[in-house]
Amino acid sequence: MEDFSKWYHNILEEAEIIDSRYPIKGMSVWLPHGFKLRKYILKELKELFDKDHEEVLFPLLVPEDELAKEGIHVKGFEDEVYWVTHGGQKELNKKLAIRPTSETAMYPMFSLWVRSHIDLPMKFYQVVNTFRYETKHTRPLIRVREITTFKEAHTVHSNQEDAAKQVEIAIELYKKLFDMLAIPYLISKRPVWDKFPGADYTMAFDTFFPDGKTLQIGTVHNLGQTFAKTFDIKFENNEGNHEYAYQTCYGLSDRVIASVIAIHGDEKGLVLPPAIAPDQVTIIPIIFKDGGEEVMAKCNEIESSLQSSGIRVKIDDRDMRPGKKFYDFELSGCPIRIELGPRDLAENKAILVRRDTLEKIEINLEENYTSKIQEIFEEIAINLKNKAWKHTEENITHSSNLDEVKDIVANGKIVSVDWCGDEDCGKEIEEITELDILGTQAEEGKEKKEKELDTKEPNTEEPDAETRTTCINCKKEAKYKALIAKTY
Amino acid sequence: MEDFSKWYHNILEEAEIIDSRYPIKGMSVWLPHGFKLRKYILKELKELFDKDHEEVLFPLLVPEDELAKEGIHVKGFEDEVYWVTHGGQKELNKKLAIRPTSETAMYPMFSLWVRSHIDLPMKFYQVVNTFRYETKHTRPLIRVREITTFKEAHTVHSNQEDAAKQVEIAIELYKKLFDMLAIPYLISKRPVWDKFPGADYTMAFDTFFPDGKTLQIGTVHNLGQTFAKTFDIKFENNEGNHEYAYQTCYGLSDRVIASVIAIHGDEKGLVLPPAIAPDQVTIIPIIFKDGGEEVMAKCNEIESSLQSSGIRVKIDDRDMRPGKKFYDFELSGCPIRIELGPRDLAENKAILVRRDTLEKIEINLEENYTSKIQEIFEEIAINLKNKAWKHTEENITHSSNLDEVKDIVANGKIVSVDWCGDEDCGKEIEEITELDILGTQAEEGKEKKEKELDTKEPNTEEPDAETRTTCINCKKEAKYKALIAKTY
Numbered sequence: 001m002e003d004f005s006k007w008y009h010n011i012l013e014e015a016e017i018i019d020s021r022y023p024i025k026g027m028s029v030w031l032p033h034g035f036k037l038r039k040y041i042l043k044e045l046k047e048l049f050d051k052d053h054e055e056v057l058f059p060l061l062v063p064e065d066e067l068a069k070e071g072i073h074v075k076g077f078e079d080e081v082y083w084v085t086h087g088g089q090k091e092l093n094k095k096l097a098i099r100p101t102s103e104t105a106m107y108p109m110f111s112l113w114v115r116s117h118i119d120l121p122m123k124f125y126q127v128v129n130t131f132r133y134e135t136k137h138t139r140p141l142i143r144v145r146e147i148t149t150f151k152e153a154h155t156v157h158s159n160q161e162d163a164a165k166q167v168e169i170a171i172e173l174y175k176k177l178f179d180m181l182a183i184p185y186l187i188s189k190r191p192v193w194d195k196f197p198g199a200d201y202t203m204a205f206d207t208f209f210p211d212g213k214t215l216q217i218g219t220v221h222n223l224g225q226t227f228a229k230t231f232d233i234k235f236e237n238n239e240g241n242h243e244y245a246y247q248t249c250y251g252l253s254d255r256v257i258a259s260v261i262a263i264h265g266d267e268k269g270l271v272l273p274p275a276i277a278p279d280q281v282t283i284i285p286i287i288f289k290d291g292g293e294e295v296m297a298k299c300n301e302i303e304s305s306l307q308s309s310g311i312r313v314k315i316d317d318r319d320m321r322p323g324k325k326f327y328d329f330e331l332s333g334c335p336i337r338i339e340l341g342p343r344d345l346a347e348n349k350a351i352l353v354r355r356d357t358l359e360k361i362e363i364n365l366e367e368n369y370t371s372k373i374q375e376i377f378e379e380i381a382i383n384l385k386n387k388a389w390k391h392t393e394e395n396i397t398h399s400s401n402l403d404e405v406k407d408i409v410a411n412g413k414i415v416s417v418d419w420c421g422d423e424d425c426g427k428e429i430e431e432i433t434e435l436d437i438l439g440t441q442a443e444e445g446k447e448k449k450e451k452e453l454d455t456k457e458p459n460t461e462e463p464d465a466e467t468r469t470t471c472i473n474c475k476k477e478a479k480y481k482a483l484i485a486k487t488y
Numbered sequence: 489m490e491d492f493s494k495w496y497h498n499i500l501e502e503a504e505i506i507d508s509r510y511p512i513k514g515m516s517v518w519l520p521h522g523f524k525l526r527k528y529i530l531k532e533l534k535e536l537f538d539k540d541h542e543e544v545l546f547p548l549l550v551p552e553d554e555l556a557k558e559g560i561h562v563k564g565f566e567d568e569v570y571w572v573t574h575g576g577q578k579e580l581n582k583k584l585a586i587r588p589t590s591e592t593a594m595y596p597m598f599s600l601w602v603r604s605h606i607d608l609p610m611k612f613y614q615v616v617n618t619f620r621y622e623t624k625h626t627r628p629l630i631r632v633r634e635i636t637t638f639k640e641a642h643t644v645h646s647n648q649e650d651a652a653k654q655v656e657i658a659i660e661l662y663k664k665l666f667d668m669l670a671i672p673y674l675i676s677k678r679p680v681w682d683k684f685p686g687a688d689y690t691m692a693f694d695t696f697f698p699d700g701k702t703l704q705i706g707t708v709h710n711l712g713q714t715f716a717k718t719f720d721i722k723f724e725n726n727e728g729n730h731e732y733a734y735q736t737c738y739g740l741s742d743r744v745i746a747s748v749i750a751i752h753g754d755e756k757g758l759v760l761p762p763a764i765a766p767d768q769v770t771i772i773p774i775i776f777k778d779g780g781e782e783v784m785a786k787c788n789e790i791e792s793s794l795q796s797s798g799i800r801v802k803i804d805d806r807d808m809r810p811g812k813k814f815y816d817f818e819l820s821g822c823p824i825r826i827e828l829g830p831r832d833l834a835e836n837k838a839i840l841v842r843r844d845t846l847e848k849i850e851i852n853l854e855e856n857y858t859s860k861i862q863e864i865f866e867e868i869a870i871n872l873k874n875k876a877w878k879h880t881e882e883n884i885t886h887s888s889n890l891d892e893v894k895d896i897v898a899n900g901k902i903v904s905v906d907w908c909g910d911e912d913c914g915k916e917i918e919e920i921t922e923l924d925i926l927g928t929q930a931e932e933g934k935e936k937k938e939k940e941l942d943t944k945e946p947n948t949e950e951p952d953a954e955t956r957t958t959c960i961n962c963k964k965e966a967k968y969k970a971l972i973a974k975t976y
Contacts (some may be wrong), residue, residue, distance in 0.1 A: 021600060022593075023551050024584065029597055032542035032612075039543070054520035054772065059634050060548075060617060063511050087621030088567040096512065098586075105510075109517055112509060124520075129548060133575030147546050261669040325752065438641070 004211035005476030026138035026145030036278035076197025107231035141258035212412025270333025286341030418478030420471035440480035492699035514626035514633030524766035564685025629746035651734035676927030700900025762865035774829030803898025906966030908959035928968035
C-alpha cells in the first residue's frame with residue numbers, strides 16, 4: 001500500500017464507516033454501514049463476555065474528588081480529562097470529569113458492593129464512550145477525543161493468585177476475539193514506565209499495521225490492592241477478618257474496529273471476516289431485456305433460503321449496470337456475491353465470487369448451496385487469518401545490534417531484541433532508537449504452569465542457562481526478549 | 489399502593505435494577521438485573537426501528553455555536569445544558585455542550601448529507617445518553633440528570649405531507665412498543681406553550697402512574713422547516729430547484745423502563761411482560777434428603793428443552809430453603825416458576841406458578857410443556873395489558889365544572905374537559921387548577937383520512953355541529969377534548 005494513511009481515510013469515507021466532518025476535532029459520526037460493522041463486532045464480544053461477566057452501566061461523569069483520590073492514576077490522566085464546570089448558566093459547586101476510563105466511577109460503588117469473600121470474584125463489564133483531550137494529531141478510530149466504543153471489564157478477587165489468574169483468563173478471551181476477527185497480535189508485558197497508571201503490571205496486545213507501525217489494541221491490568229486501598233474495597237475473609245480486595249481491569253476500544261478495516265482491506269475496499277460483515281452475501285441479478293422476472297424470482301428464493309439459515313443477505317436490485325454493483329460490493333467488504341443471469345437460471349446454477357480472493361466459483365442451485373456458502377465463510381475466515389499472521393510474522397526481525405534497529409524499523413518492521421530488563425537501560429534504548437519498547441514477551445510454545453501464576457510476572461520467565469544472551473544495549477545478561485517498534 | 493414513591497425506590501433497590509447511591513445527584517448505576525431488563529426492552533425497540541430506520545451514532549459533545557444556532561430551541565435548553573469548558577488544565581477555545589438532545593449535533597451533518605429528493609426520506613435513530621441539569625427534585629429513571637437510555641429518531645422529507653405522515657407512522661411505532669410492554673397511553677397534542685422548542689407541533693404519549701400522576705413517556709415532533717432553515721438542509725427537487733427539507737424527530741427515554749416497573753409491579757416485587765423479562769422461567773428444584781440427583785437431572789432436562797425453544801431460563805439451585813427462592817422469584821418479576829420435587833418427578837408432572845396471578849398450574853412433563861409455557865406467556869402479556877388499561881380508563885373522568893377539577897385530580901384521577909383551544913384561556917385553566925393541560929385529543933374511533941394529513945394539525949379535528957359544547961373555562965365554543973392531570 002503506497003500511502004496507508006490516505007487509503008485509510010478514504011476507505012472510512014467511501015465504505016461509509018464514519019463521517020469525520022463533525023465540527024469537533026477527534027469526534028466522528030458512525031454511519032449506518034459502519035454502525036452495523038461495529039454492532040456485529042460488539043455482538044461477538046458480548047457473547048464472549050456474557051458467559052462469565054455481568055454487564056452494567058455506570059454514569060459518564062465522575063466527581064472531581066473521586067477522580068483525584070488515586071494519586072498515580074489521576075496523574076496519568078490529568079492532562080487529558082475534559083471538565084464539566086457549568087450546569088445551565090450556573091457554575092457547579094464541584095467540577096465533574098467526563099470519564100477517561102471508569103475506575104474512579106466504579107470503585108466507590110464496589111466499596112459498597114463488596115462485603116464477603118463469598119461474593120467474590122465479581123466480574124463486570126460495560127461498553128461506553130470515554131473521552132481524552134488528545135493534543136497529538138488525531139486519527140479516526142485510532143487516536144480520538146471521543147472513544148465511542150470502550151469495552152472495559154473490572155474484576156474483584158479475594159487473593160492475589162486469583163487476580164493473576166484473571167489476567168490470564170482475560171488474555172485468553174481477547175485472543176478468542178482477535179482470532180475471530182482474524183487480527184494478529186503480539187502479547188507483551190509493558191515496561192514499568194508504560195504501564196497503566198496505578199496498575200501493578202500491564203499486559204498488552206499490539207497489532208501490526210500495513211504502514212509498519214504497531215497499534216495497541218487491548219490491555220489487561222493487574223491492579224493489585226492499590227485501588228482497593230484508595231477506595232476502601234474490603235471483604236471479610238474466611239477467618240472473619242477484613243482484607244483489601246485484589247483487582248484487575250482490561251479494555252478494548254474502537255481500535256479493534258480500525259484494525260479489522262486496516263489489516264484486511266485492499267485497494268478495492270473493505271475485506272471483512274464473515275462473522276461480522278454487515279451483509280454476508282450480496283445477490284446481484286444480471287438482467288437483460290427478457291427473463292428479468294424469472295431471474296428476480298430465483299434471486300428472491302435464494303435470499304429466503306439463505307436468510308432461513310441465519311445468513312445476512314441482500315439483493316442489489318438497484319436500476320444500474322452490474323459493473324457499478326460489483327464495485328460497491330468490493331468496497332463494502334461483503335464476503336460473498338452471487339451473480340445470477342438468465343443463462344445461469346436455465347442451467348440452474350449461479351456464479352459465486354469470494355471477496356477475499358475474487359475467485360469465481362460455480363454453484364449448483366439444485367444442491368445444498370447454503371452449506372456450501374457456510375463452508376466458504378469458514379475458508380474466508382481462515383484465509384484472512386493466515387494471511388494476516390503470515391504478514392506479521394514475516395515482519396518481525398531479530399537484531400543484536402542497536403545501531404541497525406532504527407533502520408530495520410524504518411523499513412517497516414518490528415525488531416525483537418535481547419534486553420536486561422533494567423528501566424534506565426530500556427529508556428536509553430528508546431532514546432537512542434527514537435522508538436518504543438512494546439514490552440517483554442513470554443517464550444513461545446512454553447506452557448505456563450498453574451503454580452507460576454501466583455507470581456506477579458506470569459508471562460516473563462527467565463530463559464534457561466544454555467540460551468543466555470546479553471542485552472542489546474548495556475551488554476549485561478539479557479533476561480527478556482523485548483519488541484521494539486514504531487507505535488501509533 | 490399506600491406510598492408509591494417509597495415502593496418505587498425500594499423496588500429499584502431490592503430487585504437490583506439500579507443503584508442510586510452514585511455520588512452525583514440524578515445519576516445512577518445500572519445493575520446486572522436492571523441492565524438485562526433494559527437490554528431486552530431495547531432489543532424489541534430496535535427490531536421495530538430497524539425495519540424502517542438506519543441506526544447511527546453521533547458524538548456526545550456539541551460546539552457552543554451549533555447549539556446556539558436555532559434560537560427558540562436553545563432558549564428551551566439553556567438552563568439545563570452541562571458545559572465542558574476545560575481539556576486537561578487548559579481552557580477550551582470553544583465551550584462544548586453535553587447533548588441535551590441531538591438536533592444540533594445531527595443537523596449540521598444532515599446539511600452535508602441531503603442532496604436530492606431522490607435521497608429522501610432519510611430516517612435515522614440512535615440510542616444514547618443525554619444530560620439535563622435538573623434543578624427540580626430528581627427521581628431515578630423519571631427525572632434524572634443523565635438520561636442513560638435516550639432513543640431519538642430524526643427524519644428528513646421532501647414535503648410537508650410526508651413529514652406529517654411520518655408523525656403518524658412514529659405514533660404507530662410507539663403504540664406497538666407500548667402495547668408489547670403492556671403500558672397504557674394517552675395520546676394528545678401538546679398545547680403550543682408546551683411543545684418541543686423549535687417544533688411546529690408535538691404529539692405526546694402520557695401514561696398513568698399508580699400515584700395518580702401522569703408521566704410523559706414519548707413525544708413526536710413535526711419540525712416543519714424551522715431547523716432546515718437554521719442548519720441549511722436543502723435538497724434539489726424534481727424541477728432542479730433547491731428547497732428546504734421538512735423534518736420530524738421523536739424520542740423515548742428511561743421513563744419507558746420506569747413505567748414497566750411502576751405500572752405492573754405489586755407489593756411482592758416486579759411483574760414483567762415475558763418478552764422483556766431477564767429470566768422468563770425459573771426452575772426451582774425441591775430437594776429433600778433423598779432423590780436429589782434425579783430431580784436435578786430432570787430440572788436440567790427441562791432447562792435444555794426450554795432453552796432450545798429460545799426461552800430464557802435459569803435453575804435456582806442455591807443451597808437454601810425454597811421459601812427464600814420463591815421470595816426472590818416474586819421480587820425479580822420472572823413470569824413463570826416451575827417447582828419440581830421427588831413426588832412430582834414420580835408422577836412426571838411439575839407445578840408451574842404464574843407471577844402475575846400467582847396461580848398454580850399442574851403441567852404434565854410427558855406432554856409438550858414448552859408450547860404450554862409459550863401460551864401462558866401470551867396470557868400473561870394479555871392479562872397485564874388488560875389490567876393496566878382498565879385501571880387507566882377507570883381513572884379518566886369527564887368534568888364540565890372547573891371548580892371540581894382540582895379535587896378530582898387530588899383524588900388520583902385524570903380529568904377530560906371541553907376546551908376552546910385558546911392559549912390565554914388554557915394558561916388560565918392551568919393557573920386556576922394548578923395542574924397541567926396534557927393536550928388535546930383526537931376523537932376516538934374516527935378514522936383519519938389521508939387528505940387530512942396535509943394539515944399541520946392532523947390529530948385534532950373540530951367536532952360535528954350536533955356535539956358542540958362550551959369551554960369549561962371561558963364558556964366560548966369548545967373545539968377540543970383536553971386532558972388535565974397532575975404530571976411528573
